[in-house]
Amino acid sequence: xxxxxxxxxxxxxxxxxxxxxxxxxxxxxxxxxxxxxxxxxxxxxxxxxxxxxxxxxxxxxxxxxxxxxxxxxxxxxxxxxxxxxxxxxxxxxxxxxxxxxxxxxxxxxxxxxxxxxxxxxxxxxxxxxxxxxxxxxxxxxxxxxxxxxxxxxxxxxxxxxxxxxxxxxxxxxxxxxxxxxxxxxxxxxxxxxxxxxxxxxxxxxxxxxxxxxxxxxxxxxxxxxxxxxxxxxxxxxxxxxxxxxxxxxxxxxxxxxxxxxxxxxxxxxxxxxxxxxxxxxxxxxxxxxxxxxxxxxxxxxxxxxxxxxxxxxxxxxxxxxxxxxxxxxxxxxxxxxxxxxxxxxxxxxxxxxxxxxxxxxxxxxxxxxxxxxxxxxxxxxxxxxxxxxxxxxxxxxxxxxxxxxxxxxxxxxxxxxxxxxxxxxxxxxxxxxxxxxxxxxxxxxxxxxxxxxxxxxxxxxxxxxxxxxxxxxxxxxxxxxxxxxxxxxxxxxxxxxxxxxxxxxxxxxxxxxxxxxxxxxxxxxxxxxxxxxxxxxxxxxxxxxxxxxxxxxxxxxxxxxxxxxxxxxxxxxxxxxxxxxxxxxxxxxxxxxxxxxxxxxxxxxxxxxxxxxxxxxxxxxxxxxxxxxxxxxxxxxxxxxxxxxxxxxxxxxxxxxxxxxxxxxxxxxxxxxxxxxxxxxxxxxxxxxxxxxxxxxxxxx
Amino acid sequence: xxxxxxxxxxxxxxxxxxxxxxxxxxxxxxxxxxxxxxxxxxxxxxxxxxxxxxxxxxxxxxxxxxxxxxxxxxxxxxxxxxxxxxxxxxxxxxxxxxxxxxxxxxxxxxxxxxxxxxxxxxxxxxxxxxxxxxxxxxxxxxxxxxxxxxxxx
Numbered sequence: 001x002x003x004x005x006x007x008x009x010x011x012x013x014x015x016x017x018x019x020x021x022x023x024x025x026x027x028x029x030x031x032x033x034x035x036x037x038x039x040x041x042x043x044x045x046x047x048x049x050x051x052x053x054x055x056x057x058x059x060x061x062x063x064x065x066x067x068x069x070x071x072x073x074x075x076x077x078x079x080x081x082x083x084x085x086x087x088x089x090x091x092x093x094x095x096x097x098x099x100x101x102x103x104x105x106x107x108x109x110x111x112x113x114x115x116x117x118x119x120x121x122x123x124x125x126x127x128x129x130x131x132x133x134x135x136x137x138x139x140x141x142x143x144x145x146x147x148x149x150x151x152x153x154x155x156x157x158x159x160x161x162x163x164x165x166x167x168x169x170x171x172x173x174x175x176x177x178x179x180x181x182x183x184x185x186x187x188x189x190x191x192x193x194x195x196x197x198x199x200x201x202x203x204x205x206x207x208x209x210x211x212x213x214x215x216x217x218x219x220x221x222x223x224x225x226x227x228x229x230x231x232x233x234x235x236x237x238x239x240x241x242x243x244x245x246x247x248x249x250x251x252x253x254x255x256x257x258x259x260x261x262x263x264x265x266x267x268x269x270x271x272x273x274x275x276x277x278x279x280x281x282x283x284x285x286x287x288x289x290x291x292x293x294x295x296x297x298x299x300x301x302x303x304x305x306x307x308x309x310x311x312x313x314x315x316x317x318x319x320x321x322x323x324x325x326x327x328x329x330x331x332x333x334x335x336x337x338x339x340x341x342x343x344x345x346x347x348x349x350x351x352x353x354x355x356x357x358x359x360x361x362x363x364x365x366x367x368x369x370x371x372x373x374x375x376x377x378x379x380x381x382x383x384x385x386x387x388x389x390x391x392x393x394x395x396x397x398x399x400x401x402x403x404x405x406x407x408x409x410x411x412x413x414x415x416x417x418x419x420x421x422x423x424x425x426x427x428x429x430x431x432x433x434x435x436x437x438x439x440x441x442x443x444x445x446x447x448x449x450x451x452x453x454x455x456x457x458x459x460x461x462x463x464x465x466x467x468x469x470x471x472x473x474x475x476x477x478x479x480x481x482x483x484x485x486x487x488x489x490x491x492x493x494x495x496x497x498x499x500x501x502x503x504x505x506x507x508x509x510x511x512x513x514x515x516x517x518x519x520x521x522x523x524x525x526x527x528x529x530x531x532x533x534x535x536x537x538x539x540x541x542x543x544x545x546x547x548x549x550x551x552x553x554x555x556x557x558x559x560x561x562x563x564x565x566x567x568x569x570x571x572x573x574x575x576x577x578x579x580x581x582x583x584x585x586x587x588x589x590x591x592x593x594x595x596x597x598x599x600x601x602x603x604x605x606x607x608x609x610x611x612x613x614x615x616x617x618x619x620x621x622x623x624x625x626x627x628x629x630x631x632x633x634x635x636x637x638x639x640x641x642x643x644x645x646x647x648x649x650x651x652x653x654x655x656x657x658x659x660x661x662x663x664x665x666x667x668x669x670x671x672x673x674x675x676x677x678x679x680x681x682x683x684x685x686x687x688x689x690x691x692x693x694x695x696x697x698x699x700x701x
Numbered sequence: 702x703x704x705x706x707x708x709x710x711x712x713x714x715x716x717x718x719x720x721x722x723x724x725x726x727x728x729x730x731x732x733x734x735x736x737x738x739x740x741x742x743x744x745x746x747x748x749x750x751x752x753x754x755x756x757x758x759x760x761x762x763x764x765x766x767x768x769x770x771x772x773x774x775x776x777x778x779x780x781x782x783x784x785x786x787x788x789x790x791x792x793x794x795x796x797x798x799x800x801x802x803x804x805x806x807x808x809x810x811x812x813x814x815x816x817x818x819x820x821x822x823x824x825x826x827x828x829x830x831x832x833x834x835x836x837x838x839x840x841x842x843x844x845x846x847x848x849x850x851x852x853x854x
Contacts, residue, residue, distance in 0.1 A: 335845045337766055583750065628752040668768040670761060672799040673850065683749070685763045692748040 152177035168230035178253030204231025415465035422699035443480035477561030771803035
């Protein structure tokens with residue numbers, strides 16, 4: 001049965017179920033008795049099992065099956081939810097996510113059996129039924145106990161491999177099965193394995209590897225590996241050669257006549273089949289219990305949908321369609337073309353002062369403008385997705401961090417339903433995660449310190465998202481220690497990032513911004529003192545790549561807040577068109593504060609740089625003719641047209657020759673050939689076919 | 702290159718190996734551009750200057766709604782700067798990895814067929830040239846496209 005066509009649906013839905021499970025388990029941790037939550041976890045695990053089974057992912061099915069069983073016991077009150085159980089459940093989720101990632105990459109779940117987790121799950125079930133756990137074990141102990149097993153019998157041999165083994169035996173060689181255990185503290189497992197193979201191959205030929213030699217090379221194995229080797233030498237000699245390699249814990253093995261092997265293989269296959277049958281039977285039974293339709297492979301999608309409708313307790317939202325993002329991109333491009341065509345009509349209607357200029361022509365043009373604008377908005381909205389899909393993994397992350405760092409903390413999130421362009425949402429996860437980690441790790445003080453300072457013991461981290469004009473703002477902050485600006489200042493001087501003089505004139509804000517400089521944040525010592533800095537430069541460059549920016553505000557002893565500002569859309573923006581010399585440039589409206597006429601004599605100098613005083617603020621002046629190497633076409637006029645742009649709280653005044661007006665522009669990339677120094681963020685095609693460049697004002701500040 | 706291998710042993714295939722080149726004038730020299738790379742040839746048009754980019758870029762033009770960077774081969778070869786005439790053209794080249802790029806030439810003359818035995822690969826003519834084609838009495842320097850459009854190392 002070819003189920004590959006359902007793979008994408010499977011991946012999507014599995015992710016949804018995993019998220020749902022994660023939320024529920026968090027919930028359960030807070031309220032271990034809550035029956036609805038328990039039921040929901042049971043159902044989600046059950047659906048996952050059904051889906052995995054349908055798709056033929058046996059290991060994933062096995063794991064979810066046992067998870068489901070545990071919850072069966074919890075539901076029937078035989079088992080109490082404990083914190084160790086919660087930990088185990090999270091381990092299960094991680095394991096399932098591991099499978100899912102493998103499936104995403106290679107359409108295969110991989111070879112990790114997660115036996116340890118399964119055994120622990122089974123012990124829970126056994127305990128619930130009043131039985132003694134099979135083995136009372138800590139993870140370490142169980143690993144210990146597995147050393148010495150003859151794992152080469154577990155290798156599933158393909159026909160060709162069997163032939164090879166048979167052939168070797170026929171040719172009068174001995175065939176040995178061997179399992180080699182590497183010491184647990186060995187750092188270069190792959191290298192050790194390589195040395196073992198090299199030593200063994202001097203005496204014979206290795207016929208079958210488990211895991212595959214490629215996986216071993218890539219260190220994709222635990223601390224043991226097995227192989228079959230054909231050799232003329234005695235077993236003692238071969239195993240001696242393997243043992244001679246350093247950091248090898250032990251080598252088990254024996255001569256394996258093909259007969260014996262064939263029997264073992266057959267038995268294993270039968271067992272596997274039996275297990276599979278049992279699972280299928282169980283699946284069916286369980287599904288009848290929950291009254292879900294029996295899983296038909298072909299109806300997998302349907303079935304999963306039904307299952308989900310039962311599972312998700314939230315109200316079923318609008319009917320939706322999954323659309324390939326490429327189709328949306330194509331639609332967006334067509335809308336862009338339409339806007340360019342519309343702009344050219346507008347410019348014709350403005351330029352021609354002729355006879356055909358009737359009233360109705362103007363009306364039609366206006367109508368067209370309205371339609372294109374609303375069409376653009378609709379397409380934009382289709383591309384918008386809530387940031388929920390990114391941020392909802394954070395509560396779990398903070399929980400884990402809290403355990404790991406041994407600090408009590410709570411994450412407060414708001415505005416998860418804030419929407420952003422899909423492409424932005426896809427890429428904002430990592431930077432946000434980084435900022436949250438930063439807050440948890442460096443921002444928050446230890447609980448004891450917090451109590452001493454009279455703060456609540458449990459630290460708070462918050463993530464707030466909201467829309468502001470054409471931007472979406474995401475704030476990540478904490479009520480921790482804040483950044484020690486003086487320490488950063490000192491370190492910056494010590495490290496030669498700034499001079500002593502500079503450090504004295506720099507504002508607190510400028511100093512804090514030093515943390516975003518790559519070389520600076522690399523400095524470990526600064527990090528220790530200021531408690532900030534690792535990788536902030538990466539966060540900044542990631543966010544800037546999306547056309548956004550990031551700012552930091554901090555108060556010593558009270559906390560730190562990072563404010564990430566992102567554009568709602570990437571492709572089409574409103575812009576102010578300006579003329580400088582005889583060139584046209586577009587400045588995105590979103591970054592413009594206001595436009596001023598400034599008499600030349602109002603320009604003052606601070607440190608030999610031009611500034612203006614405007615309503616109590618000192619604003620630096622940027623001569624675009626100089627920055628952009630534009631030839632001056634006119635004498636310096638008596639008053640300058642200055643476009644005040646802003647990024648967060650900093651402002652700059654851009655001197656332009658003339659304003660052309662506001663226009664909707666389609667942003668086009670300059671391509672890969674030109675090494676632009678970022679001042680130009682792209683180009684746009686104007687109504688008359690002319691090309692104008694788009695200024696990135698963030699770079700000018 | 703497979704071409705060298707063919708020189709040694711397979712005359713028949715070699716004779717069939719005919720490539721088409723667009724012959725253009727740059728200064729008083731004829732250059733050949735492998736037609737596989739040519740996407741379009743357009744008349745000279747207004748080129749929008751882009752500040753702070755490599756000096757051999759003249760700027761960008763809009764071509765069927767897309768932005769295409771335009772470079773000057775003359776500047777890259779350290780020849781006197783371009784003078785636009787009625788014959789000036791922009792050859793739009795399309796490269797797999799980096800997309801379209803325009804190259805200014807003084808004039809487009811013709812398209813010629815050159816087989817490998819008409820091409821002298823041995824003369825060393827500088828890093829932009831990978832051979833010299835003989836077409837009748839004319840000599841045509843064949844441009845190595847990737848070296849021409851890439852960043853000088």
